[in-house]
Amino acid sequence: RKEVEQDPGPFNVPEGATVAFNCTYSNSASQSFFWYRQDCRKEPKLLMSVYSSGNEDGRFTAQLNRASQYISLLIRDSKLSDSATYLCVVNRYSGNTPLVFGKGTRLSVIA
Amino acid sequence: SQTIHQWPATLVQPVGSPLSLECTVEGTSNPNLYWYRQAAGRGLQLLFYSVGIGQISSEVPQNLSASRPQDRQFILSSKKLLLSDSGFYLCAWTSGRLEETQYFGPGTRLLVL
Numbered sequence: 110r111k112e113v114e115q116d117p118g119p120f121n122v123p124e125g126a127t128v129a130f131n132c133t134y135s136n137s138a139s140q141s142f143f144w145y146r147q148d149c150r151k152e153p154k155l156l157m158s159v160y161s162s163g164n165e166d167g168r169f170t171a172q173l174n175r176a177s178q179y180i181s182l183l184i185r186d187s188k189l190s191d192s193a194t195y196l197c198v199v200n201r202y203s204g205n206t207p208l209v210f211g212k213g214t215r216l217s218v219i220a
Numbered sequence: 221s222q223t224i225h226q227w228p229a230t231l232v233q234p235v236g237s238p239l240s241l242e243c244t245v246e247g248t249s250n251p252n253l254y255w256y257r258q259a260a261g262r263g264l265q266l267l268f269y270s271v272g273i274g275q276i277s278s279e280v281p282q283n284l285s286a287s288r289p290q291d292r293q294f295i296l297s298s299k300k301l302l303l304s305d306s307g308f309y310l311c312a313w314t315s316g317r318l319e320e321t322q323y324f325g326p327g328t329r330l331l332v333l
Binding site for chain 1: 323326
């Protein structure tokens with residue numbers, strides 16, 4: 110099983126739609142979870158950290174299910190500018206260790 | 221505030237030529253530093269990471285090497301490039317504290333011909 114698995118997409122959705130991305134991770138010792146966004150030919154940038162209780166930032170909501178080792182990202186009211194690749198990221202073990210990146214899910218928001 | 225620089229931004233090199241990519245971080249001390257490669261249409265692959273000067277951990281066997289001659293400088297090198305070394309090379313840093321976010325530089329796009 111891969112360390113971090115994501116549906117590669119692409120997800121093609123109309124403006125205003127709600128879209129959800131899922132991610133599973135294999136290492137139950139992972140403690141830190143993030144969603145990054147990567148635009149075409151650019152570096153990944155942090156979108157949001159994912160906390161155990163779930164967290165929301167504007168139109169974006171992240172959820173963590175430790176029992177199922179599952180992370181989700183919900184985008185409401187999609188904008189054209191949301192078109193990008195969304196990377197699910199976990200740390201390998203607890204504490205100060207490298208992050209493991211999923212291959213990403215591509216989102217295209219269409220007018 | 222912290223910033224991370226990479227150069228060059230793009231590079232076209234012949235097979236068999238040497239490589240040196242540089243990454244520097246400003247505005248922080250004793251960062252953890254990372255080199256990733258992203259091949260076209262693929263995910264990020266961690267190549268090396270460093271928790272201090274002269275300390276390098278290698279993630280995958282390859283013809284690349286890394287060095288950290290100064291606290292905020294991380295260099296990726298090769299003596300002889302292969303076609304398969306083409307890709308998008310990204311440097312990243314964290315402060316080294318627990319659960320700290322990783323921040324990426326703008327990357328170097330390398331094409332080996």
